[in-house]
Every structure is written in structure tokens, then in C-alpha cells.
Amino acid sequence: MRPRNLSVLSVLAALAALLVTPAPAQAAASGAGRAYHVAPWGGEGARGSADRPLRTIAGCLSRVRPGDTCLIHRGTYREQLTPPSGTEDAPITIAAYGDGPVTVDGTERVxxxxxxxxxxxxxxxxxxxxxxxxxxxxxxxxxxxxxxxxxxxxxxxxxxxxxxxxxxxxxxxxxxxxxxxxxxxxxxxxxxxxxxxxxxxxxxxxxxxxxxxxxxxxxxxxxxxxxxxxxxxxxxxxxxxxxxxxxxxxxxxxxxxxxxxxxxxxxxxxxxAKHRLWGVDLSGSSHVTVRGLNLWGTSLRTGDDSTGVVVDRLRATYVSEFSTLPMPPDSDLAIPPFEGHIVASRILDSGVQILGTGNTLKNSEISQSAGNGVLLRGTGNTVTNNYIHDVGWMGSYTPGIEINGTGHTVTHNTIRRTGRASIDTAWQLNGTEFHDNRIAYNDMSEAMRTSRDGAPFYVCCSLNASGSSIDHNTSHDADGQVGYYIDNYSGRFLMHHNVAWNTGQRGTAFNGHAGPSVGNRDHNSSYGVGINGSSVQVSNATDASDTYISNIVGPAAIHVSQTGDPLPVVRSNLITDKPGYTDAVNGELWPAPGSPAIDAGETVDGITTQVRGSAPDIGAYEYGEPIWSSGCNLPGCQQRVRHGTWTTTARDGSDASAVTDGDINTRWTAASPQSPGQSLTVDLGEAKTFGRLSLDAGRDTSGQPYGFSVSVSRDGTRWGEPLARVSGRSFTQDAVFPRQTTARYLRITLTASGPVPWVVNDLRLYGDGPDAATTLQAEQATVVRGVRRGTAATGVLGSGDRVGFRKVHVGGGRLTVRSASSCARGCSLQLRLDAPDGPLLGVVPVRGDGDWREQSVDLKREVTGTRDLYLVAEGGRRVAAVDWLTIRS
Structure with a gap:
């Protein structure tokens, strides 16, 4: 029997550093410095006061001194910002005032x-x-x-x-x-x-x-x-x-x-047309805070000597564009050049660039780049709580986040839709310096759109990662070979508590490539559906000293090439097709009651630190503890629509169950070559709200539709005009709808002929906002008031405290909440609609001894549509800590 958790505080004490809701932009001025106002309606020689603002941001930057602030009013500014340096105690601040979007535009009109x-x-x-x-x-x-x-x-x-x-x-x-x-x-x-x-x-x-x-x-x-x-x-x-x-x-x-x-x-x-590569050029600046700006058609960079720069709430769109992939110049390379270095092309001249020492990028959205989303170089920089997507489309090794250097912290980022990796390090530029980095709580998906030999998390080559930890990350829905790939002679990578599903052949791979794979470890990771080769692989290692794999749960065997001396230590793992996951198809790989992973693991120093029961659990989650989550908590960070009991019917009568079984490795193939009118009809089982459909052909080199349209229906009988038309032959094709759509049925119809039969490995739906049928993690709430959030749950909510989720797609009448309470009586968690004091939909009474429990109640009425949801505590100073909630039919 597992011992009780006698105190909610003891459960929450280990939660990591907390993300706090930012202060209003109007409060940007700090200390004794002066605040200058800038507005498009201002004057060149104005004083910079609120009633007589300056016209340009450059005009403000020519005046500021350490401790001063430029408050930027709404508008578009076609200029390059080159701020002077502040000091550690008196930084210079450039901040949006808060009266509307502030855009630094890198283009000029033609x-x-x-x-x-x-x-x-x-x-x-x-x-x-x-x-x-x-x-x-x-x-x-x-x-x-x-x-x-x-x-x-x-x-x-x-x-x-x-x-x-x-x-x-x-x-x-x-x-x-x-x-x-x-x-x-x-x-x-x-x-x-x-x-x-x-x-x-x-x-x-x-x-x-x-x-x-x-x-x-x-x-x-x-x-x-x-x-x-x-x-x-x-x-x-x-x-x-x-x-x-x-x-x-x-x-x-x-x-x-x-x-x-x-x-x-x-x-x-x-x-x-683009005229300025760097709309905000901090390459010669230190101790500067940039907050709340939008960048359009341009990017931001710090320099090798920059320190103390904080970039907060940046929204950068179309940051980098280029059409060629030249060999990097020898001067850019950290090791002697050879022809394979073509893969490092454009890494150093694309993306938002955080270089130097002790700089931070946080709470930002970076999108639309031919190259990097973010380049991270230097020592001791931080990239946290960012949404990075639609980058790396030129297909070199430019990823969502490129990490070079040491001592960096890369946490709580969502990286989605990348040409190759989500997170990568280029050894040609980095040399062997890659140690003491923390890469944790990142969500990586839809990677490898224009490559196959790679992974959402990819490192290469000959790197010594001593002191680095890659932990509590999720990797899924990608068309490479692996979820986490440590390639070509790299060693000392500590991997633990990572999760992967729908990543192809393997969950994690350590490739010795006829060389050493020394000191690599994978502990307490969970691998799920869509992995059909090996859960973990150590291949072709001539020396696997101190390589150690334990407490792994997965669907496929752990494979170790029988070469090298000594071989890795492989023990205390659970390889089974019945791991007792909560919901494997939706990536909820935490153990359900009765899972064979519970109390079946071994103790690993420094890794199995949250143990409940007689022994550590196998896998990435400890049964009875809060369920940690990955990714950011910004709008757009939660989009994947929960996969339910979906079925597919092919017009040609073939068995199309593989289209919607949630496994990227299974495949449907049409009965004949492509021709207009061939179709697949998908029944989602219930109405869902979505704005994008992803049609994935896996690793196939042919069989993608030459053209198709997508129509929807609420009843499966009446069909409107197609909402999207797609042409071309990309390996994964996305149909983007002009607006969010709620429907139960979809029909995908070919509009062009092709020489080979149509193939589909997986169909996924995405919406603009979270799906309440999916587990809504409380620590990822978009609104948190009166309580602190951690990496796996909130702190203890008192009466009136709340967590809120904005623009949630709802379609159900039953609420389930997982919480922990030490309240004796009179405490509850109330679900309210649209506002903290909005209509009351349901009340979950809470009391207990501090254990985490799931409780379900029927709502007063079924709720549908896109709504804001608030969970509000009532009843005392210490009502309950909240782990997650769902609303389902």
C-alpha cells in the first residue's frame, strides 16, 4: 500500500521556479530613471513627455542613459533600433506602452x-x-x-x-x-x-x-x-x-x-521588401530590456559581448529569409573544415539570436523563418516559455532552437512545424564545447518536415555533454526516425523523464557510428504508440563505458549492438504492449491504476527523487504525484485536438482504419492510382473544433496526394463547399481553413491524378486554442491569480484564487478535476464560464489528507463552443492544489 501524502506543501515543495504573470507595460519605467514617450504622431524635437512624444524610437535611444525607459505607443516604426548599454543596477528599457501593437518593421514600400x-x-x-x-x-x-x-x-x-x-x-x-x-x-x-x-x-x-x-x-x-x-x-x-x-x-x-x-x-x-536584417540590433549592447515589441520582416540579435539583456514578450514574424545554402566560411567553423559542413549553412546568420553571457529570451513567439527560430550561443543564457513555429523550411540544420556553448537553460518552450529538428546543436560551429546545459520541459512536435534522417531533438557530433541534463521533454508527431537522437560519437548525455510517441522507428538513439558512445544514459523515460523499432537503441559503439539504460517503459525492445567492450548496462525496464498508460494515442503516458510500471523500477541517484510506494515507478511519471507538463503557456502553445474514437471510410472500399488509429507507422494505401474523386470520410465520433488538418504520409517517398480538398459536415449527410484546397506533393500536407470550424465529419477528396496510389499514415487535427477534452494542465493556465504555478501543478489555492484557460474548445457535460486538499470541510472548486464571476457550471467539493485525487461531477448543462473557463477556489485559506482538469461528454 502506498503511504499517504500528509501535507500538500510537501508535494509542492519540489516544484521548480515559477512563471509569474508579467506586470502591465505602462509600469515599465523603473528606478529613478526618466521615461520618454514615443509615438508616430510625435515630433523629432519634442521633449518625449506623454503629451509631447518623440516620433522615432531612435530619437529616444539617442537620449536615454542608464535607468531610462523608452515607452513606445502603438504604431509601426520602420527603423533599426541600436540601443546604448545600461548598467546592471540601471538597465535601459524599451517597452510597448500598452495602448496597442508596437511593430518594428524591417521592410520598405516598393x-x-x-x-x-x-x-x-x-x-x-x-x-x-x-x-x-x-x-x-x-x-x-x-x-x-x-x-x-x-x-x-x-x-x-x-x-x-x-x-x-x-x-x-x-x-x-x-x-x-x-x-x-x-x-x-x-x-x-x-x-x-x-x-x-x-x-x-x-x-x-x-x-x-x-x-x-x-x-x-x-x-x-x-x-x-x-x-x-x-x-x-x-x-x-x-x-x-x-x-x-x-x-x-x-x-x-x-x-x-x-x-x-x-x-x-x-x-x-x-x-x-526587406531592407533591415536586424530591426533590433543589440550586438553592442548590455543591460537592456526589450519588452512587448512586434518584429515584422526583420529580427533581433545580441552580441558575443552582450550581458544582462532581457527580451520579453517579443512577437517576431518573418524573421529570416534566404534562397541559397552555401558552405559556411572556414572562419565560422570551430573544427577543421570538410565537405560535410554544408549542414551548418545559415545557422549563424538567421533567426532571433541570443549570444553572449547571461541574456534571456522569454514569453515570446517566433515564427516564419527560412532558418533558425532562435540561435543560442555563448555561456549561461536562458530561453524559456516561448512559442516557436514554422521555421527551418530551407532544410539545412537550422532548427527551432540551435544551442551552441555551455551553461544554457532552455525550458518550457513549444517548438512546432520545423523543417528539420526542433532543438539541435551544430558541432561544426560549437566544437566540443557543449556542457552544463539544461534542456527541460520542452514540447517538440511536427519536426522533420523536409528531412528524414534526424529527430526533433538532435545533437551531433563528438560532443562531451558533461553536466548537461535533457529531461522532462516531450517529442511527438514527427517524420524522422527518432524522438531523441545523440549521433556520432557523442557522450555524457544524461537523458531522463523524457516522453516520445509517433516518432517512427525509435524513442531515443545513441549512435556510436563505429566509435565511442561513452557515458550516455536514459532513465525513467516513457515511449508510446508510433515507435516500432526500438524504444532505446545503442548502435555501433566501440566503447560504451558508463552507458546505462534503466526504468524505461516502451512498446519495442531496447536494442544494443553487440559490439564494443564494455556493453551498456540495461536493466529494470518494462517492454510491453500493455503498459497501463492513461491515454497512449493522445500522449498521456502516465500510469493508470494497476499499471505494471508502478513500484517496479530501481533507484537511480539524482533521478528517482519523487518516490511514492515501495520503489520508483518505471517511466517518466510517478503514480500518485502531480503530472508534469511540457511546453509554454502562451496563446497557441496548446493546439492538438484530442484523438477520440475516430473512424475512416474509403470510397474504394479498402480498409482505411490506419488513417485514424493514431499510429504514424501504420499505413492506408488506396486500391488504385490517384484520380479525382477518390475520397476518405472521417467520423470524429463527436463534434470537434479545429482550424488545420495534417495529412501525414510518414517516411514514404511517394503516394502523397497531388491535390485534394477538405469539406466538413455536422451530420454526415449535408456537406458544404470545400473549406480548403491543397496542391503539391510535400511529405506531410496541411489543409488550413479560413476560420475555426466545428464539425463531426470530414471528407478529403482528391482533385488531381497521380501515377501511384494515395497513401496516408496519420491524420491529425489542430485548433486555435486548447481542447477541453484533452487534459488541461493547471500549470499551463493562461490566467493564474492568487497562487503560484510550478512545473506540475499549482500551489494551494485559497478562497477566491483561480486558474483560467482562455479560448478553450468545449464539447461536454462532465468535469473531472485532479487536486490535493487538506481542507476539513466546506471547500470546493467551482467551474465558471467566461469570467471568474461568470455563470456557475459545476462544483467539485474537496476535502482530504493531502493525497492527489480525481473527482468528477456533471455540469449543470452541456457546454459547447469556444469559451473561457475559470476554476475558482472557495471555502478557506487553503482549499486545494490543482493538477489538471478535463471536460468530456
Whole structure:
């Protein structure tokens, strides 16, 4: 029998450092410094007072001294900010005032458009000196560079051409290639037997159905054209590619920008082009706080000597754009150069960059980057509680977060939709310096969109990670091979309490690659559905000294290559198809009552610190303790719609159960080659609210739809017009709807023909906000009042204290709350709708001895739609601590 938890305080004492709701922006001025106001309606020579603001932020920065503040009023500022340094005791602050969005825009308007013939318009304009970094925006949306074959607006849903197997290292054979002069164009390659990086080259000659190029193919094989598994490519950087509205081409010799205008002409439309790579340049600054700014078409960086910089509540969109992947210069490399270093291309010149020592990026959203989301270099920097998504679409090793250096803290970030890894380290730039880093409580999903040989968490190579801990992370729904991949001779990685599902062949892999894999450890991790090779693998290690794997629960065997001496220690693991998880398909891999993982583990010093019962549990969660969560608590951080009893029917009568079984490794294949009208109909079992559908073809190199539409229905009988149309052949395809949609049925219908049958491995839905049928973790609440939050639960709520979740998709009438209370009588947790004092939906009475308990009550009425939910404590000074809640039918 497991002993009682006699005190809620004893349960909560171990919770980590807490995230506190930020103070209002108007209170940005601190200390005895002066506050200057800036507004677009201000004057150049104004005093900077509230009634006589300055016009530009640069004007304010020319005046500030340590301790001063620039308060920025709503508006768009097309300028580059280069702040002076403050001091440790008196930082300089640049903050949004709080009266509306403040945007630092890196673009300038392009005017003077004239007819250029062939359906094009052109404007004479000077764009930045390096044409590789040009970006153009049409009516505040990204305009794609002209390319063949055409692709949709989402660069992570790219369309590829496929070369013939007769192609060679520097020649592409393709009978579908349009007859045009492609000389000088950039050819982008994703090719080879198992391509782990993309490359670019320059077309030298063209002929009917073929072209020659130079560059690319730095390693052949496996990264080359020819008779390979992958022979994908596309062309950009040529006027010949301009054939659909919004596409552009810049003639750098003539300084002329060509554009295919919208169908109604260019009049009335706005075109802007990127002019400033760094809208906020802190490369020479220290002790500066930047708070509440938006960046558009530009980025932010600190410098190698920066310290004490705090970037808070940044929203950066379209931070980096480029079209080529050159070999990094030797001066950028930390170890002697060789041809494999193509993978490090563009890491040092893209993304939001936090360099130096003791700097912080927090509470921010970073999105839309051809390269990094965030580059982290130096010593002792912190990246925490950020939402990073839709980055790395050029397919090099630029990830959501690139970590170089030592002593960094990377925690509570959500990283979603990346070309390759979510979190990565580039050893070519980092050298062997990668130690004493903490990477924890991050949620990584939808990674490896344009690669296969990799993982959401990937490190390479020859790194000594002594003192580093990679713990309490979740990795899921990715098309690589592994959830966590420690590649090529790297050692001393301490992995523990990590979770992975739907990551392909393996949960975690340590690859000795005919070299050492020394001191690597994986303890108390949980691996779930969608892993069909090995839960943990140690491969080809000539020396596995001090490598130790224990307390692992997973569906597939732990595999250790029988080479090397000594072999790893492998013990106290649970390999079973019946682990007793709460909800494996939805990634809830914590043990349910009766799980064989309970009390079945071994003690590991420093790892199994929260033990309840006779022994540690196997896996990432300790039964009876609060359930820790990963990722950020910002809007957008929780989007995956809970997978219920979903069923799929194929029009051709084939068994389509694999489409909605929640396992990325199972596959449905249509009965015949693709043709318009083929369809899949999905019954979600109940109405769900969603805004995006992801159709995943796994690791297949063919079979993706050449085009499809998505329609929805509430009753399965009446169907409206398609809400989304998708074309192209990307390996995972997303249908994005123009608005949030609530429906029970979906129909996916092919709109184009293709030479091979249609395949689907997995179908997922995403909504703009959390799904209340999914477990809502209290520590991730968007509103917390009167109580502190930890990494696995709240503190003890007193009467009137509350946690709130905004814009939650609700569809049910039964509330379940997991809480711990020492209240003797008269205490309760009230669920209220839309406001803390809003309509009362249900009351959960709480009392007890401090143990964590789940309690369910029927609501006064079934609740549907997108609503704000508040759980409010009533009854005394110490009502209850809250772990999670759900609302289901």
C-alpha cells in the first residue's frame, strides 16, 4: 500500500521556479530613471513627455542613459533600433506602452510599378546588398520567390519536382522541366539515398528536359542525384519561373524587381521588401530590456559581448529569409573544415539570436523563418516559455532552437512545424564545447518536415555533454526516425523523464557510428504508440563505458549492438504492449491504476527523487504525484485536438482504419492510382473544433496526394463547399481553413491524378486554442491569480484564487478535476464560464489528507463552443492544489 501524502506543501515543495504573470507595460519605467514617450504622431524635437512624444524610437535611444525607459505607443516604426548599454543596477528599457501593437518593421514600400510585358510589372528599387536575403511581401503576406514547380503559400508544404533516375551528380534529367533558359537559377536539392540535409547549386546550362548545375552534392552518396531513393528538386531565382500571381524575381544587375501582379492588377495593392536584417540590433549592447515589441520582416540579435539583456514578450514574424545554402566560411567553423559542413549553412546568420553571457529570451513567439527560430550561443543564457513555429523550411540544420556553448537553460518552450529538428546543436560551429546545459520541459512536435534522417531533438557530433541534463521533454508527431537522437560519437548525455510517441522507428538513439558512445544514459523515460523499432537503441559503439539504460517503459525492445567492450548496462525496464498508460494515442503516458510500471523500477541517484510506494515507478511519471507538463503557456502553445474514437471510410472500399488509429507507422494505401474523386470520410465520433488538418504520409517517398480538398459536415449527410484546397506533393500536407470550424465529419477528396496510389499514415487535427477534452494542465493556465504555478501543478489555492484557460474548445457535460486538499470541510472548486464571476457550471467539493485525487461531477448543462473557463477556489485559506482538469461528454 502506498503511504499517504500528509501535507500538500510537501508535494509542492519540489516544484521548480515559477512563471509569474508579467506586470502591465505602462509600469515599465523603473528606478529613478526618466521615461520618454514615443509615438508616430510625435515630433523629432519634442521633449518625449506623454503629451509631447518623440516620433522615432531612435530619437529616444539617442537620449536615454542608464535607468531610462523608452515607452513606445502603438504604431509601426520602420527603423533599426541600436540601443546604448545600461548598467546592471540601471538597465535601459524599451517597452510597448500598452495602448496597442508596437511593430518594428524591417521592410520598405516598393512603388513606381510599370508594365513590363508578358503579364509582369516591374519597379526599379535597391534591395539589400546580398540578394540571398531578399524578401517581398504583398498586402502584408509573404510573396513567394518565383519557382518551378509552383508551390502553395506555406513553405513547409513545398512542392517538389522529381528527377529521373538517369540524372547524375551535376545533371538533372526531367521530361517535365519547362523549356526555358534556366541559366543562373538556383537549384534546390533534396536528394540521395537517405538525405540528411538539403543543398543548393547554380544552373550552368539548360536543354530540353535537362539542366546542368554546379555546387551541391557535397557528399555523393548519400547526398546526390542519380539512381537514389530521393531525387527531389525545385528551381528559384529566374525570371522564367514567374507564372502565378504574387511571385517575384529581382534582377540584381538592373536593380529591378519583377512581380506577377494580382488578377485585378497592382493598383490598390501594397508591396514591401526587406531592407533591415536586424530591426533590433543589440550586438553592442548590455543591460537592456526589450519588452512587448512586434518584429515584422526583420529580427533581433545580441552580441558575443552582450550581458544582462532581457527580451520579453517579443512577437517576431518573418524573421529570416534566404534562397541559397552555401558552405559556411572556414572562419565560422570551430573544427577543421570538410565537405560535410554544408549542414551548418545559415545557422549563424538567421533567426532571433541570443549570444553572449547571461541574456534571456522569454514569453515570446517566433515564427516564419527560412532558418533558425532562435540561435543560442555563448555561456549561461536562458530561453524559456516561448512559442516557436514554422521555421527551418530551407532544410539545412537550422532548427527551432540551435544551442551552441555551455551553461544554457532552455525550458518550457513549444517548438512546432520545423523543417528539420526542433532543438539541435551544430558541432561544426560549437566544437566540443557543449556542457552544463539544461534542456527541460520542452514540447517538440511536427519536426522533420523536409528531412528524414534526424529527430526533433538532435545533437551531433563528438560532443562531451558533461553536466548537461535533457529531461522532462516531450517529442511527438514527427517524420524522422527518432524522438531523441545523440549521433556520432557523442557522450555524457544524461537523458531522463523524457516522453516520445509517433516518432517512427525509435524513442531515443545513441549512435556510436563505429566509435565511442561513452557515458550516455536514459532513465525513467516513457515511449508510446508510433515507435516500432526500438524504444532505446545503442548502435555501433566501440566503447560504451558508463552507458546505462534503466526504468524505461516502451512498446519495442531496447536494442544494443553487440559490439564494443564494455556493453551498456540495461536493466529494470518494462517492454510491453500493455503498459497501463492513461491515454497512449493522445500522449498521456502516465500510469493508470494497476499499471505494471508502478513500484517496479530501481533507484537511480539524482533521478528517482519523487518516490511514492515501495520503489520508483518505471517511466517518466510517478503514480500518485502531480503530472508534469511540457511546453509554454502562451496563446497557441496548446493546439492538438484530442484523438477520440475516430473512424475512416474509403470510397474504394479498402480498409482505411490506419488513417485514424493514431499510429504514424501504420499505413492506408488506396486500391488504385490517384484520380479525382477518390475520397476518405472521417467520423470524429463527436463534434470537434479545429482550424488545420495534417495529412501525414510518414517516411514514404511517394503516394502523397497531388491535390485534394477538405469539406466538413455536422451530420454526415449535408456537406458544404470545400473549406480548403491543397496542391503539391510535400511529405506531410496541411489543409488550413479560413476560420475555426466545428464539425463531426470530414471528407478529403482528391482533385488531381497521380501515377501511384494515395497513401496516408496519420491524420491529425489542430485548433486555435486548447481542447477541453484533452487534459488541461493547471500549470499551463493562461490566467493564474492568487497562487503560484510550478512545473506540475499549482500551489494551494485559497478562497477566491483561480486558474483560467482562455479560448478553450468545449464539447461536454462532465468535469473531472485532479487536486490535493487538506481542507476539513466546506471547500470546493467551482467551474465558471467566461469570467471568474461568470455563470456557475459545476462544483467539485474537496476535502482530504493531502493525497492527489480525481473527482468528477456533471455540469449543470452541456457546454459547447469556444469559451473561457475559470476554476475558482472557495471555502478557506487553503482549499486545494490543482493538477489538471478535463471536460468530456
Amino acid at each position: 512603388t513606381g510599378w510599370k508594365d513590363a510585358g508578358d503579364g509582369l510589372v516591374a519597379a526599379d528599387t535597391d534591395l539589400p546588398p546580398d540578394p540571398d536575403f531578399n524578401a517581398v511581401f504583398l498586402d502584408n503576406g509573404r510573396a513567394p520567390e518565383g519557382r518551378w514547380p509552383n508551390s502553395g503559400p506555406d513553405p513547409l508544404n513545398t512542392t517538389w519536382a522529381q528527377a529521373e533516375s538517369t540524372s547524375t551528380d551535376q545533371r538533372i534529367d526531367d521530361p517535365d522541366l519547362p523549356d526555358a533558359d534556366w541559366t543562373g537559377a538556383t537549384v534546390h536539392l533534396w536528394a540521395g539515398s537517405n538525405p540528411w540535409a538539403q543543398q543548393t547549386g547554380t544552373v550552368t546550362t539548360t536543354a530540353s528536359g535537362k539542366l546542368d548545375f554546379r555546387g551541391g552534392n557535397y557528399r555523393c552518396p548519400p547526398l546526390c542525384m542519380g539512381n537514389q531513393n530521393y531525387r527531389n528538386y525545385y528551381l528559384v531565382g529566374s525570371k522564367a519561373a514567374l507564372d502565378q500571381p504574387g511571385e517575384w524575381y529581382y534582377d540584381e544587375t538592373a536593380h529591378r524587381l519583377y512581380l506577377v501582379p494580382p488578377k485585378d492588377g497592382i493598383a490598390g495593392h501594397t508591396v514591401t
